Amino acid sequence: MPARSRAIKALVLGFYLSAPHLSSIGSAVQDVISRGKTRCLVFQISPPLVDNNTAQQLAELGQQFMSFSRAYQVAFRWLTRLHLRSFAFGDITDLITACDKLKHLNMRSCRLVDRRSALKIGAPYSGLQELEFTHFGCKRIELISVPKLRTMLCHSWRSKNPPVRFGYVPELCKVSLTREAKVWQAPFLLSECLSRSATNLSKLHLNFCHQMIWINPEHPKQLTAIFRNLADVSLSGIFPECDLSWTLFILEAAPALQKFTLSRAQLCAKTAVDSAEKTNLVWEPSKDFKHLNLKKLAFQGFEEEDKVTSYIRLVMERAVGLKRIVLLGELPCQDCNDCKRKCMLGELPSKDCNDCKRKCTVDKARRHRVKVQLAHGSCSSVEIIICTLKCHH
Incomplete structure (x- = not known):
């Protein structure tokens, strides 16, 4: 069978962040996209145990996810949509920067390791078009510069008001x-929130x-x-x-x-x-x-x-x-x-x-x-x- 007939233009994967399987998933995805035909790559990632994870466990899962993204940079560079559930991060700016083609980011029941800190997204060269945060734990979400952003959805925030402060978002x-x-x-x-x-x-x-x-x-x-x-x-x-x-x-x-x-x-x-x-x-x-x-x-x-x-x-x-x-x-x-x-x-x-x-x-x-x-x-x-x-x- 000719190689071009095996090219996959759209690939959607939902999986748990389970260490024994991550290397095979990362390698398989990079093999697919190496053919240069993939236009849509979607990851939907959850921890093995979604409910009742402690703050420390969420932070460890967040570190494990970031290690996965660094180990398979080629795959994440082609990622167009990312859905994450129940992780804790120190920051996500590096993640957004590393995902060159990322257009949609959905984070559900995630949080910052230090919930007293603001989640600051300054990504002037990012192609992000849609952000969705549900039950996100942080002091506030600050969109400093997301020039391609068109849609912002924020549901059931856990912070004080206002939940979001918009900076440079000319295409919103x-x-x-x-x-x-x-x-x-x-x-x-609303004038305290919108830009x-x-x-x-x-x-x-x-x-x-x-x-x-x-x-x-x-x-x-x-x-x-x-x-x-x-x-x-x-x-x-x-x-x-x-x-x-x-x-x-x-x-x-x-x-x-x-x-x-x-x-x-x-x-x-x-x-x-x-x-x-x-x-x-x-x-x-x-x-x-x-x-x-x-x-x-x-x-x-x-x-x-x-x-x-x-x-x-x-x-x-x-x-x-x-x-x-x-x-x-x-x-x-x-x-x-x-x-x-x-x-x-x-x-x-x-x-x-x-x-x-x-x-x-x-x-x-x-x-x-x-x-x-x-x-x-x-x-x-x-x-x-x-x-x-x-x-x-």
């Missing part, structure tokens, strides 16, 4: 932050996980330079008792915004013992503020219909170019999902199944009532659509 397009705020995490200003160099930022997603709102409203002038190209904003997991008018500070700071999505929490959402106290936010938008470019407002969660209707009318008054309002069906919580799964498997009695159906019927009725209230006495030509779970996207 999407930022997603997700966290259930804890008692030691005070709200912060004025991120002039291409077009999509922002903030998920508050049904708990305290962990950002503070601020004067739009502090954010306009950063938000001038922001086109799509999604705020999810807003607890039901929270007033919604504060969200307009984002609308006022983002003149190019075209799609605005708000999702309120389910009433059955549980609160952890160490969650931060939920407090209401107060914000008064500028009296003469009008938004010219917002085309679509999507809203999810209808427990308090009057509050929802008042908020949507407030947006309609300000967003003079609004074309469409989409009323989304409520997303089920974990308990409801479990109920649905058991119902499909025939593991639930008919009464429980009927309870689920009744929830869906009540939710749909609420959306209909909101639609009627919005249309009553209004001369607006805005299209109001009631959407089911199937058409959320």
Whole structure:
């Protein structure tokens, strides 16, 4: 068989960091990429024991991984995507620098050896396009210089706020932050987190996980330079008792915004013992503020219909170019999902199944009532659509 027919263009490997096998994996990968045809090389690496590792064990695993990367530099130089789980590092700058072709880095349940230190990423020549950190343990993530970065996802950070400080990131397009705020995490200003160099930022997603709102409203002038190209904003997991008018500070700071999505929490959402106290936010938008470019407002969660209707009318008054309002069906919580799964498997009695159906019927009725209230006495030509779970996207 000709050598060219054996060339592998895409190679995805998931493996445990087990010493007896690393040399064979490293050698095999380097043999494959030596043919020069591989365009996509992905490593998904976990320690043999993921749960209940001590800090010392995590540090030893991190050292073992770094030794592996140095021993097979050719393989890591061709790496395009790297997923790491449950390692502790002193620093990752050398790793990023050594991976010439790395575009996506995903770190889950990882940490710095010294969690009181900041993770500083200064990689001016790196081709990194996407960073994702979930349950990462450090003082803060500081992106000093990552010029090719387009997407930053930071979920369930273990540090105080803000979790990230953006430096030189001129190509940044999407930022997603997700966290259930804890008692030691005070709200912060987005202007303290985002960078004025991120002039291409077009999509922002903030998920508050049904708990305290962990950002503070601020004067739009502090954010306009950063938000001038922001086109799509999604705020999810807003607890039901929270007033919604504060969200307009984002609308006022983002003149190019075209799609605005708000999702309120389910009433059955549980609160952890160490969650931060939920407090209401107060914000008064500028009296003469009008938004010219917002085309679509999507809203999810209808427990308090009057509050929802008042908020949507407030947006309609300000967003003079609004074309469409989409009323989304409520997303089920974990308990409801479990109920649905058991119902499909025939593991639930008919009464429980009927309870689920009744929830869906009540939710749909609420959306209909909101639609009627919005249309009553209004001369607006805005299209109001009631959407089911199937058409959320």
